[in-house]
Amino acid sequence: MPKIQVEHLNFHYGAKRALTDVTLAIPERKITALIGPSGCGKSTFLRCLNRMNDTIHGTRVEGRVLLDSQDLYAPGSDVVDLRRRVGMVFQRPNPFPQSVFDNVAFGPRVLGISSRHDLADIVKASLRSADLWDEVKNSLKKDALSFSLGQQQRLCIARVIAVKPEVILMDEPCSALDPISTLRVEDLMRELAREYTIVIVTHNMQQAARASDYTAMMMLTDDRKSGTVIEVGETKMVFTRPQDKRTEGYVTGRYG
C-alpha cells in the first residue's frame, strides 16, 4: 500500500488552477522524485502533501490526499500533527537564528518534551541521522548560521527528524549547495529512506537519476494553464526507456 495516495487532485490559487487531475501513489520508504519544467506545479504539489498551501490565502483543493488511507483534507484533520508526520526541507537552508542544539530541540520542546536529558538524546540521535553529529558535537551552542550551507541544510534535516516524521518532503534541497555537499545530502537521503518516505522536487536530472527510486514527470496541461503528472515509474526505466515522448524530450534536455 502506498504511504501517500493522491487521487484526482485539483488545486487552485484563487481563480487560477495550478494543478489538474493529479493522481499519484507515493511508495513507502522509497525516494520519489518530482521532475518537470519550471511552473508546472511541482512545489505546489509538494506543499499539498502537508497542507503548507493552507498558509496562502485563497487556495482551494479538490480531490483527495490520503496518508495511510486517511484523507489529509477531511474536516477536522489535525494540521499541526500532519506537519510533524510530514516534514519539509526547503530549497534554501533555513535554520533558526539559534544554537545548533536549540534548532534541533525546538520541535520536541513544542511537543512537550522538557527533560534536558531526553532533549540531549534526541538532538544527538537526530544529528547522527543527519550525518552532522561529528562535525558539530563540540559546537552545539554555536549559532547555526555560522556553519556552511551544506551543514545548515543537514541541520534542517536533523530538525525534521527530531519530531519523528513518517514522510520527508524536500523542495530542491541541494540547489544552494556545492557539488560535494549535494552528494552528501543524496547519500543521507538514501540512509533516511530506510526509515522515512521521501519526496523530492529537483531540477537536476542527474540528481533525480542518481538519488531516487521512482520518478514522476510533471508537465503543463495542453492548455498550458496548470500542471499534471504525465508519467510515473521506476527511475531506472524513466531514464532509460520513458513511455511518454514528452518525458523523453524533457529528460534528454530537448524540452526546455
Next chain:
Amino acid sequence: MTTTIRSHFDRELARLAEQMLELGSRARRAVADGVQAFARNDVDLAREVISADAPINQLRYQIEEACYQLLAMEQPVAGDLRTIVAALVICNELERIGDHGKKLARICLRSGSDIRPMPSDDIVRMGEVVLLMFDRMLAAMAHRDAAEARAVCQVDDQVDAHYKQLFNVTLSYMLENPRMIGAGTYRIQAAHELERVGDRVTNVGERLVYAVTGELTDLNA
C-alpha cells in the same frame, strides 16, 4: 512544443551515426572483396583487403573513444543513452565483420597454390545473400528502422542454410576425392567466415532495435 536545445550534442550524435555508417561501408567492402579474392584466386586483391584492415580498426577505436567522451561530457539518458551504448556494441561487430573479410583474403592467399581448385559459385552466392543482408541492415541503421532490422535478422536462417548445404557438398567432394581435402577445407573455412558475418549482422540488428525501442531481445535464437 519541442525545441532543439542541445544542438551541439545533436551534431555529435549525427557525426557518430555517420562514422558508424562509414565503418559499416568499409567492413562491407572488406567482405565483398574477400569473397571475390577467394572466388577468383586474386592474390593482389587479397593483399589489398588485408592492408585495409588496419584503418578499419582505427576507425572503430575512434568511434569507441567518441562514445566514451559523449557519455562523460553529455550525461545522456533515455534514447540518447541507448543510442550511444548500442553504438559501442555495433562498432565492435562491424569491425569484426571487417575481420571476417580479412580472413577470407588470408584463406585466398593460403589456398592460392592448390593445384585442384574447387568451384566457388556457391561461395559467391552465399556471399551475395550475406552482403544483401548487410546492405539492408546498414540502411536500417541509417533510418533507425527497428522493423527492418527485425526483418533482416530473419535472413540469417538463409545464410545458415547456405552454410550447411555448402558444408555437405564439400564434404562429399572430399570423401570422393581425398586430394580435394585441402581445397575443401579452405571452402568450408570461407563459408564459415560468411556464416559468422550473418551472425554479426544479426547482432547489429539486435542493438539497433534496442537503441530505437529500448527492447533487448535475441532476434534469431
